[in-house]
Amino acid sequence: MPRALTALQLAQQTSPPSPPAGYTAVSARAGDLLYTEDSAGVERLLAAGPTPVRATSAVASNSTTLADATGLGLALQSGRRYMFRFSGQYTAAAATTGLGLAVNGPTLGAEGLLANIHIAHTNQTPMLGAVTAYNTAILGTASAAATRMPWEVWGWIHTAAAGLLQLRLRSEVAASQVTIAAGAYGYAWAVG
Template identity: 35%
Template sequence: MTQFLTPALLAEAVLDTPEAGFTALGGLASGPAARTSDGAALRVLDIVTGRVASALTNTTTTLADMTGLGLPVVAGGVYVFEFSGTYSSSATGCYIAAAINGPSLGASGVIVNHHLHVGVGADTWHNGCTNAFAATNTPAYVIAANTATPWRLDGSVEVGASGGLLVPQFARDSGAGTITIQAGAWGWLLRIA
């Protein structure tokens, strides 16, 4: 039998003189957009997500944006992020090159690690990390031609003087062939400052 939950309305609790050790838990009256940061300015874009709707291909060594995963960032914001999915290569010697691109970099820049999970005992990380926009990270590994291989880009970024989109990119690093990002790849970013 189907069960339904009764909707509940959460309200902010105001306590004049709470007893020691007592904390109040309440919900914001206006939803997530009313969340404050540092007690002053509103932050609408605390966490955003994206998803690849259909397969993306690249037959060149020129980086291309992963359509659907461009996520909005604001000038001066500091974010942590993760983008993940599966890719395949049309040839075993054709490796993925991945990067992050964005509008501008702040003082602490961007740090991105590229990880391929290819089975028990066979994971690979790029040797080092990307620390600039549109700079490639290339773990040289493909299980076999036309075999889905999980990938992940994770890191942090301080946005500079202009906001825009933070977007993962991909290309073919070496060899001849086509790199395909499968539909369903996803990503999120969280503003921390």
């Protein structure tokens, strides 16, 4: 028997799969909304959101200027509210070099943006900050150097225009490299 897909996995299929048990149809409408219909004709929202993204190769920076993290941009629709998450691991050229993370994206709606940014300097030293504006980095001041450490960016956004919600990175120290490891990912789901 095939393994059942989660609602998020169903939403990200390029063509709708067979419906879950007890449902007769899976359909996409209104852009990023995915619905099912049961045998009585009652619809149920399965999931909503843009296609998840994953970095297929490492993304590095040795600049103190923010740059887009290649492959980690989520296509959002206009006039929607989304919850989002980017997550992965990073390394740095030296223990004295920290990672900086931020987001950039489409024109914000009235409710704006709130992003929480967590960067682990070491196993014992986490860093957590919050931003409410694009291109405002939470900047680490240390790292575990070549040892991979986790990072996460999560929050919510209200869009006034369609566009990419893009993860951005920078190094704390000019000419000292920070690298987001391949496999970092991002996803979002519409909440209104």
